[in-house]
Amino acid sequence: MSESTNSMETLDTPRLARKLPPGPRLPTLLQTVMFGGDPYAFLERCTRRYGSPVTVRLVESIPMILFSDPAANKEIYTGDPSETPAGEAIAGVLGPLMGQRSVMVLDGPRHLRERRLLLPQFHGQRMPLYAEVMREMAEQRLRQWPVGKPFAIHGEMQAITLEVILRTVFGFSEGRKLDRLRACLLRGLEVVDSPTAALLAVPALRVDLGPWWPWGRLLRDKRELRSILVQEIAERRAEGAAGRTDILSMLLDARDEEGHAMTDDELYDEMFTLLIAGHETTATSLAWIFYRVLQHPDVVARLRREIAEVTGGGLVTPEHLPKLRYLEAAINESLRLHPVSMYGLRRLLRPKRVGGWDLPAGVNLAPCEYLAHRRRDVWPEPDRFLPDRFLGTKINPYAFFPFGGGVRKCIGAAFASFEMKIVLAHVVPRVDLRIANGYRMRPMMRAVTVAPSRGVPVVMDRRIEAPS
Numbered sequence: 001m002s003e004s005t006n007s008m009e010t011l012d013t014p015r016l017a018r019k020l021p022p023g024p025r026l027p028t029l030l031q032t033v034m035f036g037g038d039p040y041a042f043l044e045r046c047t048r049r050y051g052s053p054v055t056v057r058l059v060e061s062i063p064m065i066l067f068s069d070p071a072a073n074k075e076i077y078t079g080d081p082s083e084t085p086a087g088e089a090i091a092g093v094l095g096p097l098m099g100q101r102s103v104m105v106l107d108g109p110r111h112l113r114e115r116r117l118l119l120p121q122f123h124g125q126r127m128p129l130y131a132e133v134m135r136e137m138a139e140q141r142l143r144q145w146p147v148g149k150p151f152a153i154h155g156e157m158q159a160i161t162l163e164v165i166l167r168t169v170f171g172f173s174e175g176r177k178l179d180r181l182r183a184c185l186l187r188g189l190e191v192v193d194s195p196t197a198a199l200l201a202v203p204a205l206r207v208d209l210g211p212w213w214p215w216g217r218l219l220r221d222k223r224e225l226r227s228i229l230v231q232e233i234a235e236r237r238a239e240g241a242a243g244r245t246d247i248l249s250m251l252l253d254a255r256d257e258e259g260h261a262m263t264d265d266e267l268y269d270e271m272f273t274l275l276i277a278g279h280e281t282t283a284t285s286l287a288w289i290f291y292r293v294l295q296h297p298d299v300v301a302r303l304r305r306e307i308a309e310v311t312g313g314g315l316v317t318p319e320h321l322p323k324l325r326y327l328e329a330a331i332n333e334s335l336r337l338h339p340v341s342m343y344g345l346r347r348l349l350r351p352k353r354v355g356g357w358d359l360p361a362g363v364n365l366a367p368c369e370y371l372a373h374r375r376r377d378v379w380p381e382p383d384r385f386l387p388d389r390f391l392g393t394k395i396n397p398y399a400f401f402p403f404g405g406g407v408r409k410c411i412g413a414a415f416a417s418f419e420m421k422i423v424l425a426h427v428v429p430r431v432d433l434r435i436a437n438g439y440r441m442r443p444m445m446r447a448v449t450v451a452p453s454r455g456v457p458v459v460m461d462r463r464i465e466a467p468s
Helices: 002-008 028-037 039-050 070-077 087-098 108-122 126-142 153-169 176-192 197-201 214-239 247-253 264-293 297-311 318-323 325-337 413-427
Strands: 054-057 063-067 352-354 357-359 364-367 431-435 443-445 450-452 457-463
Touching (some): 028 039, 028 054, 070 352, 070 364, 087 264, 126 153, 126 318, 126 413, 153 176, 153 247, 153 413, 214 247, 247 264, 264 297, 264 450, 297 318, 297 325, 297 413, 325 413
Parallel strands (some): 063 364
Antiparallel strands (some): 054 063, 352 357, 443 450
């Protein structure tokens, strides 16, 4: 740590600045505001003018070097994590939001321990158990959509993924507990999802000025959420989790290699992380998919044909998903064009040559999903929506990595992919949707995602009865 700290103290000197890849020399605050206002446009301007890699400064003013070249991304993601820790790079920004015990901000043995406890809960035999909940929540919401009147599809996807999280991750069923938890979460998510949420990444703005200030509201909601969860955790510890299949109950029973369970504080931070990262990122990805797919009637028709052929006109089940190859391709193509996370971060602790550059300690290395996914030498016609590019082709994981890479790849990637397929395979054949007239999309930076403006207003022209 001392080597990194000492190097960081001199990062702003002209001599070391000249060692970094070129980039805008604008003040950090101005770069942060420009990125928050339109992250796509900011990154595209930077690469057009300075090439790749490019150095920018956001939020904490530590130089961040954005890489798009697959070879450089591989160097970073497969490098020694003790030399390029991710937790240290993001703890200052996400730690106050997610919690300092969240797997996202931990490094070293603590990160590995939490990851080993969490990862099994999102894979294997439990996944099919959640399919019915996902399908039911989609159907429940779909039945409320108005015919002929615009509504925001992003908000509808948020409603679906929130209910899925409440039932599959938190294990709450209908009743007062669920209602109280939902109300608390909705208040907190309103802050996280607001257009001003990106400003909360600035440490100076994270002050409690009362319930009218976004950070003050979020702190109060987190305290109420904590009281609900701590009480629930205590009750489940006393009663036992036998017969329950939700992730919280599974984590209560999980033990590390030394036989230790997670503490209440660890459980709370991980549950809050799963809520924010698992609910909002999946909902936003679904909104982007609808935005892209609905612009191509031929894609919608092809999806419907595939779903009908695979399911036989019945309800989609987990057994159908591996055969829905075009659906998966459409999802991947949307994730390529609109990754909800723009880049991953690693803090360089020792001087090292990366991507052909001799870099000083203390900088942040950032494999950039958005830029990597739009490289013309990797993706022909990169701005076009072409799902077929993902069919019958082996994709380089360092050219396409919407869930990150290396040992820090998103724990919930399989869960999110599973949920997106179930929801889309149920909704697409059931409704005739179109994007509302006059809509012009603008990417909006939120607390942890980049979302389409106005939630993508759509109009439902027809609802089709569900198969029995």
